[in-house]
Amino acid sequence: MTTTTNPPHQAPHGPPFPDPLPRIPLVWGPATYDSLSEQISSITEKPQPYWWWPAFLITASLLCGGVLAATYLISTGVGVWGSNNPVNWAFDITNFVFWIGIGHAGTLISAILFLFRQKWRTSINRFSEAMTIFAVICAGIYPGIHVGRFWYAWFMFPLPNANHIFPNFRSALLWDLFAVSTYFTVSLIFWYIGLIPDLATLRDRAKSRMRQRIFGFLSLGWRGSTRNWRHYEVAYLMLAGLSTPLVLSVHSVVSFDFATSIIPGWHTTIFPPYFVAGAIFGGFAMVLQCMIPARAAYKLENVVTIKHIDVMCKFILATGSLVGYAYLMELFIAWFSGNPYEWQTFKNRAFDGDYTWAYWVMMTCNLIIPQVFWVRWCRQTPWFVLIVVTFVNVGMWYERFVIIVQSLHHDFLPGSWGQFYPTWVDWLQMLGDFGLFFTLTLLFIRLLPMVAVAEVKGVLPMANPHYHFVPTGQYLKGSEGEYPTADHALAATYGAPSLPITEVKPHSEPVPPFIPTPGGRGTPWGAIAEFANGTQLLEAAKKTLAAGYKHIDAWTPFYVHGMKEAIGRTRSRLPLFTLAGALTGLTAAVAMQFYFSAYYYPIIVGGKEYRSWEAFVPIFFEMTVLVAGFFTLLALIGLCGLPRLFHPVDSHPTFHRSTQGGFFLTIEAKDEKFNPDETRAFLESLGGRHVAVVEA
């Protein structure tokens, strides 16, 4: 095995064309599959650093404050909040929209950047997906408690009340329920599917029986089989494809809460994309807010590099500019339309109203301050970034406050103008959300791998058979012989990446040729061989297939490109299940809404016809995605034959490395060509080590 210190790199042949601007690897400095598994997994295995418990106590106290505020609200009534008439919505909806928005960055990173093949996402996607889920939980509190009578929470669901009237399917608030619950469910599925290989790594590293059982159960018996990987990769793609329009729809539906009314400042056509851009903007800020301290505390600078922070800052700049564009459009059209109500609302917001200060807090934090990210130093100095993203988070909270409170306090008639003053319960509830969010984040860091280790392994230079390793002194110097940018020079100071491992890690004692399985049937299950790296395994698999074996499988810590073809498999059929789920969900949504709104209890709301399909579209879409997501998860589990908690290969003494840094090839005994001795000899002739036949 290669040590982590760097020997002189060999350059057998360079890239075909001059490469004056080499790509900077995503992980800086030397790193192997094993070192990454160790670096990330050990965080959850070792005792926490000294600051963890004090931090947890603070966030848990804030959370208790939130619980107290909610209890007081429910026991006393909604009057304990500052919400009044005309400002019926205030802190509650502001917090709801704020937290839903925070979640959007996670989905952007995990799904949209995946579709755009932005592989730097692998270092941060786990963390931000977890944040998505926690943020949606924070937001989900409000629909439940905001009228102070949570025992009527079932009014939100499509269930008939005592008069057989169903909830209004033409109401944005009902769409919100479908959107947010779909978002939560699909994000959870996506996050869980991403976690499976890493949970298996934790299982295989577990020192205690308890951890082994818990993570064995949670990982469903994942072992990195290529037959599973081929479904897994497609399932991941399907979920990314579903999540991408989903994330756009969720904040669009949230924007419909406002934009479908005709209140000045709310009713404008740019609201859906404007809210989505704002959500991603605020979400990225929150990811950095959490990631920068975590990165420093757990010494993850080689995995979440300065370059990652730099790119995220660019995203903040880009989405912040989109939000700025939306502000500009609103302002311009308010004037251009010649609509006096729109114009007076914006004048009131920006110049002469009671909440002008809030408007300028929003403009300063969201539009002006992030412009510093045009400068490289500002993007690459973590403490400075931390300050800027704090402003962005404040600004995004104020954006929702401005939209909601300012428009409500000053509408068409001077007779219905009013003011809003938050009470201590409002503040306590809001702080409680932050307590909940950070408590969950701290627990997540404590219990689960905060970086998607399996995905990061796949983007290491050593995982890329076409990567051109160069002598250490030349590392990241382009074909012109110098560092093309300051980023290259900075990355080079971390050292060159580790060379591919060319020798199998030796086992402490010799592996016997036949390995019995506890409670085995006496017949062989198949032969196992270990290889040093993915390229060797790929070659061996191709030769095995060419030799006439059919029941082959390759077991790898991450999906090796081309491996499914090497073991004689084709593309997974899983997309058909996703499509079936999508059609099922769509049909159900069409049937449900038309039946309840137009036939079962026809009712006119908002002057819309019974069968006005437009108002049903949000729920068409959400249910399509929801059921497609379920079908994808079930198809993945079913097609992979999971959960499989016990397997004959587990008896092999080094096989547990298949989820860390080991590459294995198996030939099953049911293969016509299988013969214990010949197959074993064949695998050895391919360069396999630790070759053994295991009992079924």
Added chain:
Amino acid sequence: MSTASVTNGNGPSLSYPEGLPDRVAPLETEALAGGMRILFAVMLAAGTLLVLGLLVNAPQFYHSYLFGYVFALDISLGALFWVLIHHVADAGWSVGLRRVFENLTRAIVPLAVLFIPVLIGTFSGNLHAWYAFVHGPEPSEEHLQHLWHVKHVYFNTPFLLARLAVYFGVWIAYATAMRRWSLKQDAVGGAALTRTMQWWAPSGVVLLGVTSTFFAFDILMSLQYSWFSTIYGVYFWVGGLRGSLSSCVLIVLGLRAAGYLRQTITMEHLHDVAKLMFGFTVFWAYIAFAQYFLIWYGNVPEETQFYLLRRNGDWYTLSILLPILYFVVPFFVLLPRAHKRNPQWLAFAAAWILAMHAYDLYWQILPVLHNDTVHLHWLDIAAPLFFLGVVLASTFWGFANYPLIPIRDARLNETIGYENETP
């Protein structure tokens, strides 16, 4: 292919790197001659018809002209966006395709000149109804006075002309600069020019976004000057992105069919372009629905006028067909992975989207002239054909004079032999 200096037709003398899988020298003039003759014949015929149309029916001419004009401009602006975003994202796979987009932006300069008839249409009172409104006396009705004051400021002639000059100035400056640097890199190679382009591109995206939005407001949205929609700029932008992607696919497939770039821009690259076409098909539906839905739900007369006008007579049929033809059909055509990797399906999808892009613009512009129902005029065919000719002629002028791909781009290694890793 040798590294020695090669003189190619009327192109500059360049040294081509060794190991390129295809001949990427400028297209030979002889090979192009046949196609160019047909193209110029079509343009000449369409151009003659346009002149004839101006004499026969001036209002119809100006509306059809604007329709054809925006169709072409949208494609070129979309192409400029893709060039800029390539640099912003520091992309590698799309280096070869970038030259196609760079050549598509060549149409912006002739289109700037061809904008003059639109201005004549406006200032002769044939095109934009606001002209008569703001140049008339202040209305006596109170509800119109406010509108009049606003439009009076916004549409006063010097301000309007200054704005248009800024729009075209920004587009020409960025399109020319990006193209020049890219062509210069063909001669000198290295990383410096890549970094220059990457340094300038983000500001270009911002400026392009703002200028094309206000162009859409000034020229298209103002056709019904009391109507307004904050999302209209985004709607215009998405149309251009879809149009330029489809044009790129058709040009590449055409070049490949003629034997060029077969190993350089492969189905692996086109698969990715097809994914973008699919993605922006969905995005268009999202934007179109957001605009329609919020206006429908709010039901405020000054906003619904846009859709009410498009419910008159046969416009209603066209309105219903628009989402089906422009979203549902390409969605299902481009959904299966196999279709995205199949040249015939892809050519069909691209041609379809391009045609539906024209349909969309027709639906946006012509109802203003024919309030009652659809009156398809021969000028509505001649104008887009003429402007498509302008785009094609400018693009192929580039291919005839400069290498077909950026031959010494810093990211050449990533685009040649690119494999699409989508599972």
